[in-house]
Amino acid sequence: MSETVQANAAKAPAPDSNRWKALVFIALAQLMVVLDATIVNIALPSAQQDLGISDGNRQWVITAYALAFGGLLLFGGRIADLWGRKRTFVAGLIGFAGASALGGAATNEALLLGSRALQGAFGALLAPAALSLLAVMFTDSKERAKAFGIYGAIAGGGGAVGLILGGFLTEYLNWRWTFFVNIPFAIIAAAGAYFVIREPVGSRNRSPLDIPGVVLSTLGLVSLVYGFTRAESEGWSDSTTIGLFIASALLLAAFVVVESKVKAPLLPLRVITERNRGGIYLSLGLAIIAMFGLFLFLTYYLQIVKGYTPVKTGFAFLPMIAGMITGSTQIGARLMNRLPARLLMGPGFLVAALGMLLLTRLEIGSSYTGVLLPGMLLLGLGMGTAFMPAMSLATLGVEPRDSGVASAMVNTSQQVGGAIGTALLNTIAASATTAYVKDHIGGATTQSQQQLVQLQAQVHGYTNAIWFAVGILVAAAAIVFTFVNAGSVDMNAASESVDGAEDDLKVPVIAH
Template sequence: MTEIRTAPSGAAPLAAPSSRRWLTLVVVGLAQLMVVLDNTVVNIALPSAQHDLGFSNGERQWIVTAYSLAFGSLLLLGGRLSDLIGRKRTFVLGLIGFAAASAFGGAATSFGMLVAARATQGAFGALLAPTALAVLTTTFIVPKERARAFGVFGAIAGAGGAIGLLLGGVLTQDLDWRWSLYINVVIAIAAVIGAITLLPAMRHEGPRPRLDVLGTVLISAALFGVVFGFSNAETDSWGSGWTWGPIIVAAVLLVAFFAWQRRTAHPLLPLGVLLDRNRGAAFASVLIAGAGMFAIFLFVTYYTQSTLGYTPIQTGLAFLPMIGGLVLAAQIGTNVLLPRFGPKVLVPIGMLLVASAMVLFTRLDVHSSYAGALLPALIVMGLGMGTVMPGSMQSATLGVDRSSAGVASALVNTSQQVGGSIGTALLNTLAATTAATFAANHLAEGKAVVADAAVHGYAIAYWLDAALFVFGALLAAIMFRRRTPAPRTDAVASPQVSAEPVLAH
């Protein structure tokens, strides 16, 4: 077994491209798919799980919230651990833990058992997601191949939610809701075998940096407060103390965290990772994309099932053209357009495409046809997201020291998770209040007003989402550099490499 040595900052180039790197991409893709689809596959199964275990509508949200709270608050810790104890070890541990938590949840006999399993899933997902991206970042060091690999990874990240809707519908309708959790065990077994076989062990040269315990506590508590506060906004309203209290505390903790990162010798988040202009633009783009994307999955799912009367499987199938557009755009963008034009051109174009899709969604009504109204909007959205995500993800980790690849990757996932929490809370609250006002003003129209009110609420949310993506386009066009500077020799994207295997003891 060979071991790749991690060089200290400013040292000689590190390692030759792995001969098994494309198989590594398959393994990393499986892990990423498992984490991303779990955000939506369980949503489809929730009604069946609620009927089986007998929990209330008020309790139902905790099946989703428990996962997002653990996942969102522990991402930076998970990313840093992959830098400290090795990516292979962290990756395998994350896979095994996620699979075990999924099996525990699938066998749940009570509401509490299912919530505990979902929280544990989130914790191991926070270990796994940034490590998967860090493995990809440090495996593909030739720029052209790196672009291709990130195209695939970005497509998986963007399409995983829609795949989860389809898979959740098939499993729930044809088997049992528990298989929406058991399926992770099947995926994880294949990924663990591939990881043990393909991933090289990594060892630090020189003294190993210590874990920033105070920084970990501060940022984990802050991220928990952000996700918890915005999650409560969906259920308790924006006027609730359970909404603003955690958000205010989170803001204070964030200030304390960044102050501490400037002082400590072993920061959890080296500020250079965040303050680089291109990476800052990439993190902002991922946050905006997450804010808009997760909310739209929610609205379109409710629209197709509640308004158009689709089954769970039909809803999942309805999203397939969007996945096709996303994969196509991701591959063309990363292999052809991104090397030629760069993220400064490509990411704003993708944002504007998604904004156009939002405008198309506003045209939907209770009688809209799939082919004439919903399909074009989904295809344009897929093309837009497939243009935004790969370029943003690649820029977010480009030129980062190998010793910080895990935490940089964690920031990508954190941006997407926090964006999703904020966007879903804002847009869902806007849609719900607008629908309630519409219904109150049209009571004389009878039962049909409920469906009309829901569609009207979605339309207002789509308009706000369109404005959000236009803002994202302007921000990306301003922030991204016109030319990406050549990475340093100790950076993960360096094409100058040499092979120096070391026998592992």
Template sequence: MSQTAVPPKTSLPDPRRWKALIFIALAQLMVVLDGTIVNIALPSAQADLGISDGNRQWVITAYALAFGGLLLFGGRIADLWGRRRTFIVGLIGFAVASAIGGLAANTGLLLGARALQGVFGALLAPSALSLLAVMFTDGKERAKAFGIFGAIAGGGGAVGLILGGVLTEYMNWRWTFFVNIPFAVVAALGAIAVISEPAGGRNRSPMDVPGVVLSSLGLGSLVYAFTRAESDGWTSGVTLGLFAAAVVLLASFVFVESRVAAPLLPLRVVTDRRRGGIYLSLGLAVIAMFGMFLFITYYLQVVKDYSPVVTGLAFLPMIAGMITGSTQIGARLMTRVPPRLLMGPGFLTAGIGMLMLTQLEVGSSYVGLIMPAQLLLGLGMGTAFMPAMSMATQGVQARDAGVASAMVNTSQQVGGAIGTALLNTVAASATTAYATSHAGRAAEQLKLEAMVHGYATAIWWAVGILALASLIAFTFVNGGHGGSTVVTSGDKDAATGEDATDELAIPVLAH
């Protein structure tokens, strides 16, 4: 039962907390933009290193598999080692992996570096979010902090497209790796200087080794299944086998977690109605957003013949909308209205922007159609992402903050894999059908029209997915606006048998 809080304790004086936010946000930006920055550089890297078409996808897949498969393990490590230590190790490791990638002289070294980036990203991402969750406990401060963090988490992918275009066009593809090094060094030095390990909440229970193995293999199989579905088709033997393996492994993982004394993922974290709704709606929204990134990037470069730099800059309106939605709408209203009244309308607003993009044609105007659609997308996503990021870690026991944060990143990572594979498959099928039914027209014009028709068809799916995300947010994300209460679960610590009531006051929603 909740009780009125005493002023929340934290190991950081107030000014240092805000300095810490700068370095945490910088690290988050590095991880998020790395998901897209390499995409634009991939054709140049393939030509330079002689990467075969069959191995090309592994430059993206190696990172996604390691990152997505190890996120829960990374969150548990943060709870076990301490969030500050995990954060710094993740930064240093990510910088080293990026240096290896930038210096890679052959395909094997590049793929190994990408996998290593994923491993350290899986340590870094959940520790960054959980540091924020336990350091900012006052409602208004938390709203501001997560407004900034949410804008970066949502807009980082578009920043990656811009930066990737600039570096590839004016320098070379290797700088899409080297650029991570100053990000990581500055963030690590800043973390050492201003971040102290937050008091309380260290989870010293034994490592759940079966849970680590099952979750890593299960999530890895799921991410890889969607990757293979995109290249081999949904009904290929490999794709179906990977999906079946993912179902068996993840079902076994849930069974094990319900039985062991010290689970990797305490089921209380995901079975909470509000938090489960947030994870699900976030994952769905990322499916739609990644599809939009993919199609608009190809539309601008292939149909409109934009350069990589101009294509990246074309996403600026979405970033502006994202920042506005997170910091000016979400952060200002989060302590005043229920989160569902930010998330639900936010996803609907993004859906309206996506709906505009279903009218895409070969001759569509960037200023008349794409720019206003991106503004609405960014505004809606920023408004929804900000409270979602905050609420996903709000009310959890401090000792579970790392794994709760990892679930946020897991929903986004899996959503990104699904969005890329599912919507690309829909677009390819629609493109083929259009070209077949309109055979006999000028070949070049038909090719462009069929391509754009495929994009518009897939974007209709994205509209429906955002509508579903909005419905889930309205239905499941219950509770009032944030208020400060202390969570006193009365649970016993699995390792010590002592009462597990948190030392740290965590705001929880008033029901």
């Protein structure tokens, strides 16, 4: 064993400051993409009023982005493998900047929705390229731990940062700045990446593009994401909603069959059937379901029930961000090479579940410091600790030619998880709220009593949904303990695998 470790250490790349400079620009791009998932939410009421968007169509400002981003991620990941990660990353950033400029300058509903769809499409190019660049650039175990610690903190906490920034821009400037703010982010990241990033030689996939796989996966994922989005607004029994779920199941089943037959598949099944990566994708998707639902409920709770301004609401999420950064960079990154991933991820999800459990105690008069603060701290700490090894392990040991699509699967599980979480938990909350009003409104004789019942019903709905989120996080922990069995020594093995891959792309998967 000691000889193997010495040999791997000898093969580890020499320290290269360019890699760390590159990480700055990759992290900046990732922050921009994650911010965009939430920054527009706070600005939506202002944009709706300014452009005359109907209540029925306002959801499309969010949905257009989610559909394009979620549906095209696998395609974007394979493009990164075929065309080159650096080139795809820079092209994605430039396109994202252009789409953001179009959205900020939109004079009508059609332009705004079109710009959101374009943002999603270019986000689907740059997000998997960013993660796969980290995977092929940081092969030394210690460097990899630090790099993925930073990336994991941004991926986990960026959504909450988006709420703060969205609040500031909307309250003090204009809703259009929630789009324009992306332009300097994108230009700086693209320029820095172009001059700094040095992609390892020989890691590109030269296979022809799997067109049937692209069509089936894109249509299948779009149907799935749209099905959950529609279920939130139209109900689960709506015939179109049911039809979308059936179509998604058939399309994705056909996609799996095609991928098992073609010579150069869009998603090589070896990427998802390896037990560690399969466990990572599934547990991450479940964790995001719980987390996205919580963002939604806490935003409404703070603004509607507690009367917080958009800016104050954003700042209220700071403990969660602090917890994520601490868990990712100080716990996950420091222990990733000493403990098996499941002993970080499993307990991490359980600590996050404990934080959620505290938040089930929410009432109209709950104090921020007594309930929300400790709950969000624990949630952030647990998620940060779990995300860090998950991001690294999801791309560890995969063939370099497949790193783009493996990275895309991480983003896909998060995007689909977000769509499911928002729809599923919101439906649970709405049902509980309606039932509470029905049971209690009869005893309210004055207008103030009726308003109180309405607020109590909303909080009752939120806490009911949060109970489900607790269970989902416990399920994510159970999946980790069941499927993820990679040990910390795999980090060293990865270095040897990727070094050898530059000459021969036949790289072994994660060793157990």
